[in-house]
Amino acid sequence: MPGTDLEEAARQARRLVADLEAEAAAIAESTAEGPDDEHDVEGSSIGFERLRVAALLGRAEASLKAIEEALARQRAGGYGRCLSCHGPIGRERLDALPTAELCIDCARSSRA
Ligand SMILES: [Zn+2]
Missing domain, CATH: 1.10.287 (Helix Hairpins)
Known part of the structure; x- marks a missing residue:
């Protein structure tokens, strides 16, 4: 669960x-x-x-x-939703980083 x-x-x-x-x-x-x-x-x-x-x-x-x-x-x-684009955060990303606030795409672009 x-x-x-x-x-x-x-x-x-x-x-x-x-x-x-x-x-x-x-x-x-x-x-x-x-x-x-x-x-x-x-x-x-x-x-x-x-x-x-x-x-x-x-x-x-x-x-x-x-x-x-x-x-x-x-x-x-709202858990598992990107705070930036409101899209779903990938299951794999949440498994690796349970506290992730951004989806992988937004995390990448915010770091760039
Ligand atoms: Zn996003």
Whole structure:
């Protein structure tokens, strides 16, 4: 049944965002005590970790947003329709990219 994949993808994306938020919170907590000269080396690796987690979190949130938008289109009955030309988006394209908003032709021409 169509839609199950998106629901599952949304569940996974939400879990990933929650995990990364917990990780970011743990890092923030471990640095909340302020800089400590004795932990300079550790401090710089924590800074790197924080950037890495923030980047991953940003990407996870963006993909969750795309999935939720696709789910909203699905609820509204517009899922699988191109947002630009309103033509159907090919099944193969939706399988490969469940959050696709444009049909392959519009995606190509918008990139060109
Ligand atoms: Zn189109």
